[in-house]
Amino acid sequence: MASSDRSVGWLRTNQGVAACLVVAMLGLLGYLLSQDWVYQQQRDGFRLGFFTMVSALVMLVCVGFTLIGKQKDQTTPEMARMRGKDWLRGIAALLIMLVYYVLAWDAHFSQDWVRAILNVIPFTGDFLIWTVVFLTMGMAVLGVRPITSAITAGVIVSFVIFGLFLLIGIDLPQSVIGQLLGTSAV
Amino acid sequence: MINMDALYDAIALVFTWHTLMWIAIGVTIGVGVGAMPGLTATTGIALMLPLTFTMDQAAALGLLIGLYKGAIYGGSISAISFATPGTSEAAATVFDGHKLMLRGKGKKALLIALYASVTADFLSDVITILIAPMLALVALKFGPSERFWLMVLAVCLLGALSGSHFAKGMLSAAMGLFIGTIGADPVSSVPRNTFDLWWLGEGIHLIPLVVGIFAMGAMLEKIVEMSTVKQKVQRLGGTVKGLFSMGGEGLSFKEYLSCWKEISIGLGVGTFVGMLPGLGSTVGAFLSYGIAKQASPEKKIGTGKIEGVAAAEAGNNATVGPTLVPLLAFGIPGSAVAALIGAALMLQGATPGPRMFELYPTIIYSLFLILILGNFFNLGIGRIFAFVYAKLGELPPQVLVPIVMGMAVIGAYSYANNEWDVLVMLVFGIVGLFMRTFRIPEAPLIITFLLAPQAEENLRRGLLINEGDWVATLMSSPLAIGLAIAVVALTYISTRMRISERMSEIADDAEAAEAEAKANKAS
Known part of the structure; x- marks a missing residue:
């Protein structure tokens, strides 16, 4: 059950965790964009990094939604408990x-x-x-x-x-x- | 059309002492896993999966399906005995089951739970056996683009229905896709996404991934729980005391028959819920319980009635067979357990999907026979040992956690005798802990991981057929266009109507029930 307890730190809310994940995702995307294999075209015309880039972008979008979505101030009981x-x-x-x-x-x-x-x-x-x-x-x-x-x-x-x-x-x-x-x- | 030769082969495979022994072992372990709070059917199957690669197909399926059936029923034992559901799907059983227990009718509650579970499970298996081949015939007509969109639709459905947050469900699915692209690509075998680590060249193996996410993640969560909630020292001596001591009023055949309406509701709801990707047995149990309560207000379900136990247990066990329908008909697992059973089939060299009915009819018939037979083993083992298992529910997590963690290491290594697999499993253990803590559902990750190579193969095959034209590939037929529109519509509806939040309210009910039961128990 998600709760929006203000007493827990911001870092433990959906927004706080998502902010950390956005940084990680941007780092991952930057790393992927710097890799040659991502652009490597196969004989069937398919780029090797297509699915990897799609997955990284979807991850970034999902984390972005968590960052700004309606449940952004909520936290999970487990996250609230964790130190x-x-x-x-x-x-x-x-x-x-x-x-x-x-x-x-x-x-x-x-x-x-x-x-x-x-x-x-x-x-x-x-x-x-x-x-x-x-x-x-x-x-x-x-x-x-x-x-x-x-x-x-x-x-x-x-x-x-x-x-x-x-x-x-x-x-x-x-x-x-x-x-x-x-x-x-x- | 029944392939009689394959059916005879399947009968010869299944009705051997060897296979029957593994079904019995599976059910025995499963009921124990279900009865122990903290262990779920998924954890149990993830731990047993590495053992199956040395077995023959029928024995492997017998062990896993027996374990699954046993675990779904087993959760009711500790729910009734201690108001502590062994698994979340048994939480609805607490409402009436534990009240019956407190009134000295624990034996009656345990027996109706068993009979309702087995009845609904058996009948839903028959429905599965009838429906799966028909759907597979339809699925065989699908081309690469239709199959690709069907997989995308299934992933979106999983994201929408798993957990409380659509974005978190989709994040999990995207993580699965990302992990699935590590290693050689499925068409031209060119290595990619290996982070320049040679040992990732073969990709991430399924076994260390599932053992890490499900078993190690769950045990790490237990360790954290044990440290945050003040634990008393566990004395083992008293645990075995009182075995076989549960007496009380039994269940008459008339009483069993009086629950036909609730069992039927459970059967209908459970079968439907089981076939939909992402919902699972907890939703089946709570929906069935809720409908039964509203359908018969005169029975006063919720005040300690066997009808309440029957509705909840029929609702969760009726999902067992139908959860395999999307896997067998379309090759798309609808739940984490279905994904693990699909993985077991892959380890045995049979890729689940509609062509399996043509290519491996013996395995399909063996699976159907085991689904049916598993119910009789569940009935026998549950009937004889339910009261022993009731005491197993008292096994402290302090004993359980190191054992499961040790088994996880052995399982991760034994699959391929690869030391790096152990490291991968441990890394995914911490990922699993994070996912549990942040309530990111695990099932979409595993399912997308399994689907990723198939999706890529289908898309690339479509591109080859259409000479690299993406629009022609993705919109090759009215069905493909329809599925693409369904994906967009589902994503829009999920974000606007917050379906996942509503579904999570059912899970919240489970938690509230558990908390209420614990409070009652304490008082």
Whole structure:
């Protein structure tokens, strides 16, 4: 339900968010206009950037309507509730997910420095160990108590996920426990 | 005309232990997903989609359609038990369902919810099976320009009917189109819009996109919610206490039959709403509930009556089959779930659309059989385990969030064993969080993303046929002109009459119902 609460900052109203998006859209359009491929004509006479430019222009028009439309002073309850630290919390959660992925899959994204760090961390590329660690810590940080419940849930869920993917035939990274059980897929 | 050979093949494919097992697993997971507040059918299907590419066609469809059917019904379980609808489409069920629960008639409410859901779902599936092939025959007569305009019309309809703000709906659609142009173009395979990143050369894969937008975005929103609303520490011990303990008065066959009028209203409204792009099961449930209430004032729906539960549940489950009609007949998904089922078909090598009836009749018949069979599984699993699922609704988000996030990473990676897909999924997670926070509907983004290559192919084919003449391409027939006028008219009406705002009032009713129920519960 949208509300027009003046107590929330302007930046969190439809107009405020749209103003930020207009700047971003203009930047995107400027970038696209500077690209050669946008004007490149194909053998059928179609310009390669036609749909990309149409989509960027429609985005700009829609954001423009939001900026000046009748609901410009309104805000969504979620936007009214969100603080800067909440966005940071979301980004932090994503970074933790990325770290979990890098550790559990031994992924280095072709970066030497990531590979160097992974070389000194034990059990990298061990799906079960890192999934247990991630799930247990995630549950504990979010407030599951007692800690033993978080550990138990983390261990059980990790094994269930591992078993489920094994059953379907999807490869998961090698595991010390998996090797012991003779089930490691990769 | 029924292709009997294909039908026999489909029967042989579907009636195997393997496929039946996956339908049962789908329904079992689906009812659980629906019963857990915070998880929706779309989130569940987005998470399961990466698993389907290793399965055969029938098993993959069985898992996803079973999950969809189960999740739509499952939302009613926690709506009745705790006045906390597991999904927004079950919010209308709270009005009467929870009042029945408070009067000690929870079992009766759960049973009528199940029977009304399955009855309306089954009958709407039959209607889907009858209508989709007929519409596909019409769609086969369309040329490239008619198909192009039909896609534009569907996108405009989605923008007008999804969410509370037409501009936001169209913004979402334009974002989908933009993302869809990243990578090689669909006709000449020339890379474009890659921001000079080599790993974007193949474009954005569908799986990391949907998992990021729907699953990761939803979980990030939960994390933010948990931090803004003061959370008490969750003790897991009590959750499993009281399983199977729900007793009370059951439902007689006479009582079930007494709800025929409300189930019929739900069937009619749900089937119609399901076929229209952009509306969805929440609108189906609330419209059906509202009409049933006005049609029979003497029944006092809203005061804790089984007829109210029947109308709401029939209304939302009747959208399940019909939501696939635009996908199968025209190749245009009308909802996020239809888009994901369309994506599953694409992963299996079958592009949804009217030609699918000619090219892949076995898959079509398998889909129809699974739609019908899924109802019997829903009935059996819902009947036996509803009371266990009622307790699952108490599973705290503190446990759920890390599990779903972990599954999202596994799903994004497993699809193509590509590490960049995980990064893409995480980036779209934050995009999904922004869209939820700013209330930009996600469905138009996914649907336009799927339609973008088809729209480009059709336009370019039309240009080739008409030797580069744009006017001749876009206005090649009276039907194409009619569709173009419909696009302009729809855009004008949407902006002037603010249709999306009116549709969002229905969603607001859902929120108000939820808030009222929570307040009642607290008091």
